[in-house]
Amino acid sequence: MHFSVSKSIARIIAAAGIAGMAIMASGASAQDYPDHEVTMLVGFNAGGATDVIARALADQMEKALGQPVVVVNKSGAGGLLALNEVARAKPDGYTLMLSTATPLTASRSEPEAPTVDDVEVIGIVNLDGSAVLVKADSEFKTLDAFFEAAKDKPNSVVMAHAGVGGSYYLNALVWEATTGAKFKYVPYGGGSEIYPALAGGHVESASAVLSPAKQLIGSGQIRALGVSSAERNPSFPDVPTFKESGIDLVWGAPKFVIAPKDTPEDVIAVLSDALDQAMNSEEMNEFWAKTGYEKFYLKRDEATQYLQNAQKSINEAFANADGK
DSSP, rough: HHHHHHHHHHHHHHHHHHHHHHHHHHHHHHOOOOOOOEEEEEEOTTSHHHHHHHHHHHHHHHHHSOOOOEEEEEOGGGGGGHHHHHHHSSSSSSEEEEOOHHHHHHHGGTTSSGGOOOGGEEEEEEEOOEEEEEEHHHSSSSHHHHHHHHHHHHOSHHHHHOTSSSSSHHHHHHHHHHOOOOOOOEEOOOOOHHHHHTTTTTSSEEEEOSSHHHHHHHHEEEEEEOOSSOOOOOOOOTTBBGGGGHHHHHHHOEEEEEEEOOOHHHHHHHHHHHHHHHTHHHHHHHHHHOOOOOOOEHHHHHHHHHHHHHHHHHHHHHHHTTOO
């Protein structure tokens, strides 16, 4: 009897020891984060604005983390496929995403889609004004003529975007809400498909950003009618703002780094520090200046508040679109 009790106690002690080792191991993994490569998902094809920014950012973040940050393109459904993957990933800091407006918009078409509340926001890194782009031989020469045509004859103007739920689609909805226009939409896999389609005359107009189109605009293959930034983009000094064209709108959809919900706070802190180092690096500052993408950096708390406010504006744009 005495022997069996001792044996039971030994089993309990052994089990407790195993549990203790597991707890210690868990603590060590958080303390040693990261100890292998980190994946940064992009919800669109390679070569588009989100992809280009993600790769520049990953190069700098891996210097701070001491481990590779590998960009993986998972395009489809306006970024929703990638968003679903990061939202369902293990919350250990090894799966991130450079997101566009998808968490703010996807639930419109997919009620079960993750929202900003279902992920951890690390920080906002970019906000480009939305631009109206048209094919070279388009009849539209000004923003006013463009929007008037889409208002007077709803659905007569064909507008390309990068998928329902994405930033480009959201931009167009905001334009509709502001101007009274109504477009006929054609989705593409991302900016890397939209710009060649415009240049080839396969689509009439597009909601996109200016920077990736710099060469095509410079060569006269496509034209930019206007951009919704507060000021003209220095890389595109001839492109007027919406306000200059008489449209009272300053608008842009942000790009921001997210991680799975319930990622440990100490891991979030490491990622936040790495993002901060990256965003303040000389290399990233040179990247913004060279490419014409607009740096817009907000850390975690400010970024979360900004996105919550943006969600309210987006809901209003959707309500307006539904009321038409």
